[in-house]
Amino acid sequence: MTIGTNSTDPPGEWVTTTAVVKVAGLRHHQEAFESFVAAVQRAEANAMAYGVDLEPEPTNPVDPFAIRVYGWAMRSRFLRGPARDRYFLGFVPAGLAAELHADLTDAGVPFAARLYSIWLGETGFVDVNIIILAPSGWWHKARIKMRGC
Template sequence: MRYAQDRHMPDGKWVQTTLAESVVGVHHRKADAIAFARAARKAEAKGLQYGVELEHRPDNPHDSNAIAVIGVSEQKGWLSRRIGRWHIGYLDRDVASEIISDLVSNGIAVAAELYSIYEGKDGFLDFKVIVLAPPGHSTKARLRGKL
């Protein structure tokens, strides 16, 4: 089943700087991934906000370019609203390296858009995200700068 396809964008003006990329390492964070997927589906049904955020993790012992993907969902209780946050995985190593070298190391902010969540009958979860950057830093602009 595929859901969470209404593409919640972060506030502000952004352009797409990657294709829809699968979040890696989800199987290592299964409990958080399941919790976020359920929260996103509830938020979608209730018209609440949800999406993903990116966090550069330069102290990651396996990869100083690691970019964590954090699922974020508004949750409404009887008397309150709160924001839930779950670390669901990372951007692919090659994508993260490119984002760090092209954008983050140059002081350019990045954000992400949740493209979709796919949940298989066997418990398989696939989160697709698109990395965003300010106008002028689209995929085409970044490629032009490398030529």
């Protein structure tokens, strides 16, 4: 079953700078993933916003180019207005994170992400798929061309 295909894009004008990317390390964050899935289902049922955030982690002891992936979903709070809940899901795959660092971060170019889909398999297999976004002029082919590839 696929859910999460109607996510909210980050504010601003963005272009896709990657193909669809699978979030790495989901199995290490199973509880957060399950909470995020439930939050997305509630958000979809109540026409509320949800999506993903990226957060570079330059102090990561294993990979200084690491980029954390957080899922978020809005929810209603009785008499207190909406709340935005956030869930640490995993990381942008290491090779792509290093590429984004070289192509975008080093050039001072911001990036964001769009939730593409959440796959819930009948056998317990799960996937969170995202697309990395960048400002106009930094689409995927332009990044490759700038690298001289």
